[in-house]
Amino acid sequence: MLERRRTRLIAAADAPLRAAISDAAPVPRMPDDGDELRFCSTCAFGSVCVPHGVDKAALGELHCLVEHVGPYRSGQRIFHAGDRFGAIYAVRGGTVKTSLTDDEGREQVLGFHLPGEMIGLNAIHPAKYPCDAIALDTAYVCRFSFPALATLAMRFPGVQQQLFRLLSADIGKAALLAGDHSADERLAAFLVGLADRYAARGFSHTALRLSMARSDIANYLRLAAETVSRVLRRFQDQRLIAVEGRDVVLTDAAALRHLARNIVHG
Amino acid sequence: MLERRRTRLIAAADAPLRAAISDAAPVPRMPDDGDELRFCSTCAFGSVCVPHGVDKAALGELHCLVEHVGPYRSGQRIFHAGDRFGAIYAVRGGTVKTSLTDDEGREQVLGFHLPGEMIGLNAIHPAKYPCDAIALDTAYVCRFSFPALATLAMRFPGVQQQLFRLLSADIGKAALLAGDHSADERLAAFLVGLADRYAARGFSHTALRLSMARSDIANYLRLAAETVSRVLRRFQDQRLIAVEGRDVVLTDAAALRHLARNIVHG
DNA sequence: CGGCGGCTTGAAGGACGTCAAGATTAGTGG
DNA sequence: CCACTAATCTTGACGTCCTTCAAGCCGCCG
Numbered sequence: 001m002l003e004r005r006r007t008r009l010i011a012a013a014d015a016p017l018r019a020a021i022s023d024a025a026p027v028p029r030m031p032d033d034g035d036e037l038r039f040c041s042t043c044a045f046g047s048v049c050v051p052h053g054v055d056k057a058a059l060g061e062l063h064c065l066v067e068h069v070g071p072y073r074s075g076q077r078i079f080h081a082g083d084r085f086g087a088i089y090a091v092r093g094g095t096v097k098t099s100l101t102d103d104e105g106r107e108q109v110l111g112f113h114l115p116g117e118m119i120g121l122n123a124i125h126p127a128k129y130p131c132d133a134i135a136l137d138t139a140y141v142c143r144f145s146f147p148a149l150a151t152l153a154m155r156f157p158g159v160q161q162q163l164f165r166l167l168s169a170d171i172g173k174a175a176l177l178a179g180d181h182s183a184d185e186r187l188a189a190f191l192v193g194l195a196d197r198y199a200a201r202g203f204s205h206t207a208l209r210l211s212m213a214r215s216d217i218a219n220y221l222r223l224a225a226e227t228v229s230r231v232l233r234r235f236q237d238q239r240l241i242a243v244e245g246r247d248v249v250l251t252d253a254a255a256l257r258h259l260a261r262n263i264v265h266g
Numbered sequence: 267m268l269e270r271r272r273t274r275l276i277a278a279a280d281a282p283l284r285a286a287i288s289d290a291a292p293v294p295r296m297p298d299d300g301d302e303l304r305f306c307s308t309c310a311f312g313s314v315c316v317p318h319g320v321d322k323a324a325l326g327e328l329h330c331l332v333e334h335v336g337p338y339r340s341g342q343r344i345f346h347a348g349d350r351f352g353a354i355y356a357v358r359g360g361t362v363k364t365s366l367t368d369d370e371g372r373e374q375v376l377g378f379h380l381p382g383e384m385i386g387l388n389a390i391h392p393a394k395y396p397c398d399a400i401a402l403d404t405a406y407v408c409r410f411s412f413p414a415l416a417t418l419a420m421r422f423p424g425v426q427q428q429l430f431r432l433l434s435a436d437i438g439k440a441a442l443l444a445g446d447h448s449a450d451e452r453l454a455a456f457l458v459g460l461a462d463r464y465a466a467r468g469f470s471h472t473a474l475r476l477s478m479a480r481s482d483i484a485n486y487l488r489l490a491a492e493t494v495s496r497v498l499r500r501f502q503d504q505r506l507i508a509v510e511g512r513d514v515v516l517t518d519a520a521a522l523r524h525l526a527r528n529i530v531h532g
Numbered sequence: 533c534g535g536c537g538g539c540t541t542g543a544a545g546g547a548c549g550t551c552a553a554g555a556t557t558a559g560t561g562g
Numbered sequence: 563c564c565a566c567t568a569a570t571c572t573t574g575a576c577g578t579c580c581t582t583c584a585a586g587c588c589g590c591c592g
Binding site: 103153166 | 368369370372374376387388389390391392396416419420423426427429430431432433434435436437438439440443444445446488489527528530
């Protein structure tokens, strides 16, 4: 029934797949650290806030404020649930998973964070981190002391605005999980959402490498790992995607987007 | 099998129920508007931020800034999805539902907002309201012009902090919906969450009046309306609650809390 | 009184979870 | 480079919780 796939080698017929994959794969490498005026190329405070009015002086002070941390190895924690809140983090390289574990020891994956995305924003109110942040691969982060950032925000309207925007943007992020959507819709939305986020960082729009395990995806989407497997296979049979382990190519992104049309973003 | 319930009258045996209900019901009434130093008694900027360091001068300016709007009648919109963002709102009296309607015309209830709670915080980033806000009963709100508020925040650290806190607190609010929980867990969490929020505003801890329709609850919890009915009936049969139309008494709050133990808050 | 929306109840079907086993991959040390 | 093991992933069979569909009931407002 099913054509046996090559174990390691990708056959010549799959050249586009391989090319797309190597294009997309965020290979662990020391990320661009930016300089005084040009921030880490993907940072939320670099690429996003400049066009919104954070002036050069503010950027300079931000740059003094920020502390580069890492590398974290796969599985290492960046912060623990319950730790006293002191800083927010921007992912600089790699992928970070946020999750929390309930009394019975069951994990709940809350999100995956790519380079340029912020974590720890939900810790401001309770004044302690409400979840764990765990590196999924070799990861680097920027640490922003929150008191210092808030002080800076008092002097630079652009910084304050950007903080408000970042916080506000995070409020709706759970949309993928919130709705009562089918497994197909969830997975389609997950894939196009991830592709879009990679695309926004300059990677391929259609090819991506999943840095998380199927079980993490399943947990995040509130599905069983088996269901994720089955849906991915069906998507592949329907020529919507091509899967090769953790490498995925969206061969029919339009169809996936149509499936995910009722899920705002993820 | 099932004992027929009284249609309108509550029998003498239900005296505690009736007392509890009249205690809890937020009867539509002109709410306390506060004065120059004492804010609307339930407002997020009155009761919450004072102990966190918003000084009297800031409160005075806030009071000038705020605009009392209402009453809205049941079903009226406070803002529409897509409206240009200009202000955040605090519910002053009544109940407000936020929801959005997808392309196919299906509504998605995002939340219910009681007096003292903020709405519109998720509109800052997209710069337009991402959802509708609809009064469920006679409702009054306070309108805070956001540009003015942000300007005020530049001068008063306490105001800025409170805004950060309010935004941060909203990030995790979707927890009830996010998890893959059973209908029982969802409904139990919904009921105790609502009771706790009423309790925080000075109402009864165990009795409450649902200002929303069953179908709204069902939609919010991502269940069918029929399931809500069935679970409420079972809860009643198990002596966990007493239901009388839209009036609910938590007769065994401990058991409900136990059911909801794995859902953080809602 | 009569109609209509909100609520309840029952029966049947489906989507996804659970359980179990196998296949593949990755990690590790020889 | 190659076992060997453990972890991850896939696949199938079966059960279950919830939805869907259909009908009836209550309560409200004309």
